[in-house]
């Protein structure tokens with residue numbers, strides 16, 4: 001029997017859309033006191049409203065030190081402490097190697113990898129107090145090569161490696177560290193990066209569905225279920241939990 005989510009204070013970055021949004025709804029439904037963060041106020045506020053009284057929103061950017069401080073302070077205020085941090089905030093950046101822009105590379109590492117590391121460090125005193133948990137978001141991109149997606153894949157590979165190292169480092173302090181590794185789920189990730197419009201993204205995800213062993217893309221709540229497991233499972237640390245419908249298997253019928 002895992003730890004109860006009832007009354008648990010949780011900070012979810014990237015909670016204004018997609019997988020983070022689904023995590024917010026699932027955890028609030030189970031009784032957690034969730035603070036969700038993101039840069040677009042309208043998204044953050046809409047999700048906080050939809051989730052109900054257990055949720056509260058804070059507008060901020062995980063790459064900005066002052067914003068990270070506000071996120072942690074707001075979460076501690078809302079929940080009376082902080083027991084879990086879920087790092088769903090992330091951005092897609094892809095392109096052929098020779099065409100990559102150095103600043104854009106720095107930016108994607110800042111939001112996907114460095115921001116989550118710094119935010120985890122800031123939250124640590126609170127997590128220690130409650131023997132809490134950290135959940136990162138890896139990706140099937142670390143298991144299966146998508147040519148042209150090297151920047152994004154590299155940020156996710158770093159997070160998956162960090163999961164093990166930080167689990168070893170923080171385990172003796174009572175803090176667990178896990179990572180979900182999702183397959184394809186239709187969200188606004190590619191559209192926000194300006195790579196395609198909503199209709200194209202939906203078509204692409206339908207096509208990608210066939211590459212999953214289960215023959216379909218996932219739903220945001222199917223990933224949120226895995227996040228819930230990693231937060232509540234008392235003996236799970238260092239786990240990179242693949243929840244990808246079998247996309248990472250590289251199924252081929254040749």
Ligand SMILES: NC(=O)c1ccc[n+]([C@@H]2O[C@H](COP(=O)([O-])OP(=O)(O)OC[C@H]3O[C@@H](n4cnc5c(N)ncnc54)[C@H](OP(=O)(O)O)[C@@H]3O)[C@@H](O)[C@H]2O)c1
Nearest residue numbers: 014017018019038039040061062089090184185187188189
């Ligand atoms: N969808 C998939 O198929 C898939 C597969 C594997 C892994 N993932 C990972 O899952 C996580 C969630 O992505 P998603 O698919 O749900 O996409 P999404 O809907 O675009 O969600 C990402 C969220 O992160 C927020 N965000 C981005 N940069 C931020 C920053 N610097 N500070 C604070 N918030 C920031 C965005 O909101 P603002 O722009 O308003 O800040 C957005 O709400 C990401 O880490 C992604 O890499 C997704």
